[in-house]
Amino acid sequence: MNAVLQRLGLVIVIPFALVIYGCAATQQLSDSDRARIKATTINSKVEKGPVFLLAPGNANVGLMFGAIGGAAASGSIEDSRQVFAAFLEKNSISIEKIVREEVEQALRESGKLAIVSPGDSSTPTINIAVPQYGFGVTHLLSSNVVPVLQIKCDMVDNSGKLLWSANDRMLSSIASPMQPTTWEQLRDNPKQIEEEWRKASRYLARKIIGDL
Numbered sequence: 079m080n081a082v083l084q085r086l087g088l089v090i091v092i093p094f095a096l097v098i099y100g101c102a103a104t105q106q107l108s109d110s111d112r113a114r115i116k117a118t119t120i121n122s123k124v125e126k127g128p129v130f131l132l133a134p135g136n137a138n139v140g141l142m143f144g145a146i147g148g149a150a151a152s153g154s155i156e157d158s159r160q161v162f163a164a165f166l167e168k169n170s171i172s173i174e175k176i177v178r179e180e181v182e183q184a185l186r187e188s189g190k191l192a193i194v195s196p197g198d199s200s201t202p203t204i205n206i207a208v209p210q211y212g213f214g215v216t217h218l219l220s221s222n223v224v225p226v227l228q229i230k231c232d233m234v235d236n237s238g239k240l241l242w243s244a245n246d247r248m249l250s251s252i253a254s255p256m257q258p259t260t261w262e263q264l265r266d267n268p269k270q271i272e273e274e275w276r277k278a279s280r281y282l283a284r285k286i287i288g289d290l
Contacts, residue, residue: 105243107233107290115241117192118233120182121205124174129159130212130226132250133261134219142261162212169268173211173275177229180279181206184287191290199236206231211275213264214250222258225278226250231286244289246282255281 107115131139140161166172181204185193194201207230213223228247234240248254256278264271 104245104289105240107242111241115191115202117194117198117201118185119194119196119198119201119203120178120185121203122178124178125205125207126174126211127207127209127228129162130210130214130250131158131162132212132214132226133223134215134221139261142265165265165268166271169271171268171272171275173208176272176275177208177227177279177283178206180276180283181229181231181287184280184283185290187284188287188290190287202233202235202241204231204233209245210247213261213271213274216250216252216254216258220252220258221260223261223264224248224250224254224256224258225274227275227278227282229279229282229286242290244286246285248278248282 133139133142138158140158143161143165182193185191185204196203209228209230210226211228212226214226216222216224225248228245230245231243232240233242248256256274259270259274264274
């Protein structure tokens with residue numbers, strides 16, 4: 079019983095922590111900077127945080143994605159993360175690449191700033207981070223899962239001064255704007271993992287760039 083309560087506690091705490099993190103302060107571009115800045119570069123390196131995995135009944139995600147023998151046998155969160163990460167690498171799925179492409183596309187579509195190649199010291203740089211990403215059930219008794227994603231963008235000048243910062247996130251809940259799927263569908267069709275993250279990235283990137 080204690081183990082079950084501990085797992086339920088973890089399930090409750092993680093989404094709550096996501097909400098707190100997702101409400102991190104933003105910084106608007108000043109009027110003078112908005113008038114002055116006409117172009118930006120986008121850092122090719124995207125920082126990422128831990129993967130978030132929540133299966134129906136807190137099942138072992140690692141075993142779902144091909145762990146055999148002793149791998150992920152404990153069912154620990156860290157073991158499952160490692161197995162899932164290996165599954166992503168095997169199928170050439172990169173959350174960093176997906177998010178960067180969608181942020182860049184959202185910026186191009188907005189027409190707010192031109193995107194130029196690095197090298198011009200007078201041009202600020204947008205750094206992108208993915209503090210958390212993954213999939214989770216929409217509620218504790220559901221077998222449906224939706225993307226979990228947080229994107230953070232910071233614009234800095236060549237001295238490292240922060241000019242603009244914005245972030246947004248998507249939680250695993252019945253209120254998610256994404257169409258639910260299942261862990262089994264993601265396992266059997268790895269391409270769908272990329273598709274789901276791309277849709278979620280596009281949704282958040284447009285909201286973030288809309289505040290630029």
